[in-house]
Amino acid sequence: MTEKFMPFVTELDFATGKLNPEGHVITRNLSHMKDMYYDQEAVRQLLGQNPLIYVVYNVVVPETAAHIQHCVTILYPGKVGNEYFMTKGHYHEVLDRAEIYFCLKGKGQLLMQTQDGAFASIDMVPGSVAYVAPEWAHRTVNTGDEPFVFFAAYPGDAGHNYGDIETEGFAKLSVEQNGEAVLVDNPRYGKAGK
Ligand SMILES: O=P(O)(O)OC[C@H]1O[C@](O)(CO)[C@@H](O)[C@@H]1O
Numbered sequence: 310m311t312e313k314f315m316p317f318v319t320e321l322d323f324a325t326g327k328l329n330p331e332g333h334v335i336t337r338n339l340s341h342m343k344d345m346y347y348d349q350e351a352v353r354q355l356l357g358q359n360p361l362i363y364v365v366y367n368v369v370v371p372e373t374a375a376h377i378q379h380c381v382t383i384l385y386p387g388k389v390g391n392e393y394f395m396t397k398g399h400y401h402e403v404l405d406r407a408e409i410y411f412c413l414k415g416k417g418q419l420l421m422q423t424q425d426g427a428f429a430s431i432d433m434v435p436g437s438v439a440y441v442a443p444e445w446a447h448r449t450v451n452t453g454d455e456p457f458v459f460f461a462a463y464p465g466d467a468g469h470n471y472g473d474i475e476t477e478g479f480a481k482l483s484v485e486q487n488g489e490a491v492l493v494d495n496p497r498y499g500k501a502g503k
């Protein structure tokens with residue numbers, strides 16, 4: 310008989326967003342994603358201090374379709390030039406795998422796009438449960454002044470595909486204008502020579 314995978318629990322601290330046990334922790338500073346921000350002069354100025362942008366606490370489960378990956382992301386407040394701190398963003402390697410995001414703290418935006426040019430954004434506040442439908446790339450942005458904390462769950466075999474997002478980003482940039490978060494066209498989008 311094959312051995313059973315046993316049920317287990319992870320504790321989520323609502324005050325900090327941290328998981329216990331912490332699981333697999335991914336830490337991203339500006340240096341890990343310096344080419345992804347539009348204002349490269351602002352990147353150069355900030356690189357000396359190399360701010361922490363986000364941390365992901367991943368519960369470790371097998372990366373197969375039978376399992377559900379789940380994690381908490383703490384995305385810190387801040388800007389590079391006038392562009393808000395954000396995650397790298399990705400398609401799933403198995404493109405049709407969906408994902409659920411549940412906002413616990415802070416506020417932000419969930420930016421999404423498809424490979425054939427559709428774009429969507431959802432404002433996230435505590436209690437927002439967003440559905441990233443199959444085939445949509447997703448990136449989160451912290452538009453507030455406290456950590457933006459959200460829980461995510463997705464099929465175990467989904468994987469991450471950074472593809473063109475690494476070089477040209479999303480169709481829109483999330484920037485501060487007159488104290489407001491606005492989405493503006495990304496001049497680099499669509500220029501990867503496809
Ligand atoms: O892989 P990226 O785009 O840096 O972002 C990490 C994000 O991916 C996930 O781990 C799963 O999609 C999110 O919870 C997290 O915010």
Ligand SMILES: [Fe+2]
Pocket residue numbers: 399400401408447463
């Ligand atoms: Fe994802």
